[in-house]
Amino acid sequence: xxxxxxxxxxxxxxxxxxxxxxxASSAPVASLAIEAEGTTVRxxxxxCCGDATVAQQTAWSMECGDAARCHDVHEAMLEGSDDLxxxxxxxxxxxxxxxxxxxxxxVARLLQKxxxxxxxxxxxxxxxRLDAIEKAEQQRIGIYFRERKGRHxxxxxxxxxxxxxxxxxxxxxxxxxxxxxxxFQWQGKRLETLVASIGTIPATDLERDLLEEMLRTEQAVRKxxxxxxxxxxxxxxxxxx
Amino acid sequence: MSVATPRAVRPALPARSDGPxxxxxxxxxxxxxVPLGLDRPLGLQGGGERLAPTGMPMALGxxxxxxxxxxxxxxxxxxxxxxxxxxxxxxxxxxGDRSVGKGxxxxxxxxxxxxxxxxxxxxxxxxxxDGWQDSKQSPLAALPVLxxxxxxxANPLVVIEMxxxxxxxxxxxxxxxxxxxxxxxxxxLDRQRGAIxxxxxxxxxxxxxxxxxAVTDLRPAPDVVLPPALAKVxxxxxxxxxxxxxPNRDELRMLEITLSICAEQGVSxxxxxxxxxxxxxxxxxxxGEKPRxxxxxxxxxxxxxxxxxxxxxxV
Numbered sequence: 294x295x296x297x298x299x300x301x302x303x304x305x306x307x308x309x310x311x312x313x314x315x316x317a318s319s320a321p322v323a324s325l326a327i328e329a330e331g332t333t334v335r336x337x338x339x340x341c342c343g344d345a346t347v348a349q350q351t352a353w354s355m356e357c358g359d360a361a362r363c364h365d366v367h368e369a370m371l372e373g374s375d376d377l378x379x380x381x382x383x384x385x386x387x388x389x390x391x392x393x394x395x396x397x398x399x400v401a402r403l404l405q406k407x408x409x410x411x412x413x414x415x416x417x418x419x420x421x422r423l424d425a426i427e428k429a430e431q432q433r434i435g436i437y438f439r440e441r442k443g444r445h446x447x448x449x450x451x452x453x454x455x456x457x458x459x460x461x462x463x464x465x466x467x468x469x470x471x472x473x474x475x476x477f478q479w480q481g482k483r484l485e486t487l488v489a490s491i492g493t494i495p496a497t498d499l500e501r502d503l504l505e506e507m508l509r510t511e512q513a514v515r516k517x518x519x520x521x522x523x524x525x526x527x528x529x530x531x532x533x534x
Numbered sequence: 535m536s537v538a539t540p541r542a543v544r545p546a547l548p549a550r551s552d553g554p555x556x557x558x559x560x561x562x563x564x565x566x567x568v569p570l571g572l573d574r575p576l577g578l579q580g581g582g583e584r585l586a587p588t589g590m591p592m593a594l595g596x597x598x599x600x601x602x603x604x605x606x607x608x609x610x611x612x613x614x615x616x617x618x619x620x621x622x623x624x625x626x627x628x629x630g631d632r633s634v635g636k637g638x639x640x641x642x643x644x645x646x647x648x649x650x651x652x653x654x655x656x657x658x659x660x661x662x663x664d665g666w667q668d669s670k671q672s673p674l675a676a677l678p679v680l681x682x683x684x685x686x687x688a689n690p691l692v693v694i695e696m697x698x699x700x701x702x703x704x705x706x707x708x709x710x711x712x713x714x715x716x717x718x719x720x721x722x723l724d725r726q727r728g729a730i731x732x733x734x735x736x737x738x739x740x741x742x743x744x745x746x747x748a749v750t751d752l753r754p755a756p757d758v759v760l761p762p763a764l765a766k767v768x769x770x771x772x773x774x775x776x777x778x779x780x781p782n783r784d785e786l787r788m789l790e791i792t793l794s795i796c797a798e799q800g801v802s803x804x805x806x807x808x809x810x811x812x813x814x815x816x817x818x819x820x821x822g823e824k825p826r827x828x829x830x831x832x833x834x835x836x837x838x839x840x841x842x843x844x845x846x847x848x849v
Contacts, residue, residue, distance in 0.1 A: 321607035348587035
């Protein structure tokens with residue numbers, strides 16, 4: 294409540310503490326703020342005329358110990374600032390203990406909520422990561438063996454149940470299939486490009502290109518003296534460096 | 535038009551002005567005499583240190599009304615610039631449903647500024663309009679004039695209560711506007727008494743009530759606005775504040791009313807204040823219904839609790 298005692302000496306630039314000036318910018322503006330400075334949080338009321346602060350009252354303050362804690366408390370109080378005027382009035386009238394209990398409860402609740410939210414966010418991020426891995430895994434192209442009408446097939450298919458065949462190459466003998474696989478299994482990085490080219494070039498041309506590349510690789514490996522010999526020269530080959 | 539008699543006369547705190555301000559508000563028109571001794575100087579009250587930025591503008595109790603602190607601060611600043619002999623304010627209109635804290639605002643200004651408070655009701659029955667209109671025969675002076683005479687104060691706080699559900703007629707609207715309008719109220723003519731009164735120092739508050747918030751009413755809420763003539767004057771010279779209810783604001787209002795009544799009773803012991811506030815907060819919440827937090831309902835509760843606390847009884 295305001296004090297009425299005594300009379301305030303007025304300077305030539307002010308009357309009773311109000312700066313002299315009749316322009317519209319002198320109209321008083323009252324504000325109530327939660328401020329953090331260093332390691333202290335406080336609730337302050339100010340009345341300003343233009344740039345000049347003509348009255349200021351700190352109703353409550355808390356020493357947080359360190360800047361990080363101070364920042365957290367400040368943020369939490371800002372989040373609960375619907376009650377700011379109530380805190381200010383209660384702290385002024387009922388004293389620090391009343392305000393400590395009120396504000397402390399709000400801050401604790403909001404900090405707890407933040408921790409819970411952070412944990413929920415982390416859980417969601419972790420689930421999203423796993424989902425992405427699973428999805429990528431399902432998108433990966435796998436190489437499978439099939440037997441169909443006495444022929445030996447190598448099939449490209451995305452992983453996952455009931456996925457359609459993307460590309461197929463058939464061999465009469467199992468060793469022919471194995472010979473091709475010795476080379477083809479090390480072309481994993483090219484499979485997406487290969488699948489993308491299906492339909493743009495005739496299937497026979499694509500098979501021809503792949504088999505030619507396999508034979509060229511076999512020749513190069515043999516020439517380097519690294520061939521396994523027999524029907525499957527690339528049996529111990531581990532791909533190009 | 536109708537007007538009820540003043541409901542309450544609260545003596546100013548302190549009873550006389552802090553400053554030397556005095557003014558004569560009644561002047562004769564000829565061979566008649568000025569009634570009620572109003573040709574003798576009346577005090578101007580509410581001046582001094584309370585007008586400083588650290589006085590009324592920083593006082594607790596008005597945060598539940600957005601914009602009111604700025605209004606009070608500007609009134610104090612202008613009063614200080616004018617010589618600091620008295621508190622003066624432009625017309626203040628408070629609009630809102632019942633039980634949102636309009637009545638408390640006038641009580642607060644009256645108490646903190648140290649002005650006598652008079653409440654009058656415009657509209658409704660019985661139709662006792664004579665005091666307002668000089669064109670009609672009346673033994674009574676206008677109520678703001680009576681207020682000045684009763685309190686021997688040239689700047690009492692005069693509250694005019696209106697209700698959207700019981701609107702005033704155009705004649706009353708014009709008449710009230712003539713009392714409030716600064717361009718006309720410095721020489722306000724009362725032909726019946728043959729006198730001219732200066733109503734320019736009166737601090738006017740217009741309260742326009744909407745419907746009662748506690749009542750469940752499915753009809754659309756009437757628009758809470760001032761009648762046209764009063765709206766024009768307030769729009770040009772004063773400030774209109776619209777009050778509403780919300781859980782945060784209700785709790786704040788309850789606290790501010792409690793503090794205000796305790797201050798009025800001279801109680802400043804924090805321990806007692808906390809006890810009273812806790813007890814008042816519990817009232818009405820037991821039944822699961824929203825407790826009434828208007829001035830009328832709360833002031834009685836606070837006084838009862840305060841008496842009990844001071845007597846050492848359990849609340």
